[in-house]
Structures are given as structure tokens and as C-alpha cells.
Amino acid sequence: MPKLNFVRQGRGPAIVLSHALGCDLTMWDETAAQLAPGYTVLRYDHRGHGKSDTVPGPFGIGDMADDAAALVVSQFDGPVHFVGISMGGMVAQQIAVRHPHLVGSIVVANSSSYYDDTARGLWRARIETVTNQGMGAIADGALQRWFTPGFRRDAQGAGRVAALRTVLEATDPMSYAAACEAVSRIDFRTTNPLVACPTLVIAGLRDEASPLAMSEAICQAISGAELATIDTAHLSAVEKPAEFAGLVAGFIRSL
Secondary structure (H helix, E strand, O other), X not given: OOXXXXXXXXXXXXXXXXXXXXOOHHHHHHHHHHHOOOOEEEEEOOOOXXXXXXXXXXXXXXXXXXXXHHHHHHHOOOOEEEEEEOHHHHHHHHHHHHOHHHEEEEEEEOOOOEOOHHHHHHHHHHHHHHHHHOOHHHHHHHHHHHOOHHHHHOHHHHHHHHHHHHHHHHOOHHHHHHHHHHHHOOXXXXXXXXXXXXXXXXXXXXXOOOOHHHHHHHXXXXXXXXXXXXXXXXXXXXXXXXXXXXHHHHHHHOO
């Protein structure tokens, strides 16, 4: 089991934040600051990302859910509210099935539950690019998917974009490729109906990486799941952290 880097702050009910592919726990800086006054917020780096251990060889999203579960057990006495975005949202869908006793609720943001053969071909192409040319070769395309043009041009937004570009380009290419492979293979169409905890699904209205239809499919598969939208591209929690945190906190308060 890899050792995961994490930051814990605040006091109150426990929220765990699980980041997107090619990011690290710093993508949650603003969201965590919004939530920490009322909650204990733990954010962590996935295996092969940020300051967490790199694990050689192939792995799946289920393995990443097991990583997160081990961290939850080590840090908390009871169930947590697990919030994941993009790849982290895939981890949320799996931890709720593989370790249901550890989660009181999940939030699945800007994510997917399945990719068809066409999409898997695009993932393979990205893996080949990173493997042959390095992380810099995919940075521009990633940032265009992550953020709306307006956010990328805005002075404050441009600073966050630049910081996350640095994180992305510093990610180990082999770890990134392995994570891409894990993401490309997801198929939660049979497991999502087993999710028994309260679920909030958040979609970005301008998210071309995980369009609204993907969030709707997740919502339809999980009994009682709620759908909320936010006017952002793929990294909604970075582009509109206060609105994102408000959706999460409002959902938790309603339980």
C-alpha cells in the first residue's frame, strides 16, 4: 500500500477531498479554505501524484479506492463525506462500493462511470504522447479542458492555471500514463447501482472532458442521487471554489 501525502485542517464532520488526474492536493486550496471553518477537511495526493509514493506496474481505480480507504481508517474513527473530482470522482464511486462502512456520503464531480471504445482510443493516444514526449506535450490541451477561456484570461484565474500547469508538468510521466490507463478502463455501470450512501453529482455546464450526459448517467445509476450543475469547465472546484464548497456543505447539511 503506498504512503499517501495529505493535509488535514479544520474541525467538525470529516470531509475527504480526492483530486483530478495530473493534479495534486493543492487544487483544493480554495475549496478547503471555504470548508475548514465547519469541517475537518483532509485532502491527499493519489499514488504517483504530488508527494505520494509511486507504485510501479499497472493498477486500477479500485486500487486507488483501497489507498483512500486505508488513509481514512488511519485518520478517522467513523465514516467520512468523500468528495472526488474527475479521477477522484471515480475513486468516490468505487470507495462507496468497496468500503461502504467508511463513507457516509459521496460527491462525484466532473466525472464519468464508463468510456466507450472511441474514448479509450483517445486515452491510448494520450498515454503514447506522454510516454514518448513527456508531460509538457499534453499541458496546453489539459489546461484548455480544465478551465473556461474567461478563467484562463482573468488575472486571478491565470495564476491558478499557471500553478496547476507546474503541478501537471512535474508529474512523473509513467505514473501519469498508468493513471490514464486506469481511468480509461473504468466501467461502473454494474457497480454504481450498489452505491447505498447519499450521493451528490456535480456537473460543469461547460465541461467538454466530462459532459453533462456523463453526470446524468451516474445520477441515474445511483438510487436517490442528486444532480447539481455549476457554470465551469472541468475543474469546477478550482474555477468556482466558493460555489463548489457551498454545494458540498449544503448537501451534507441536508443529510
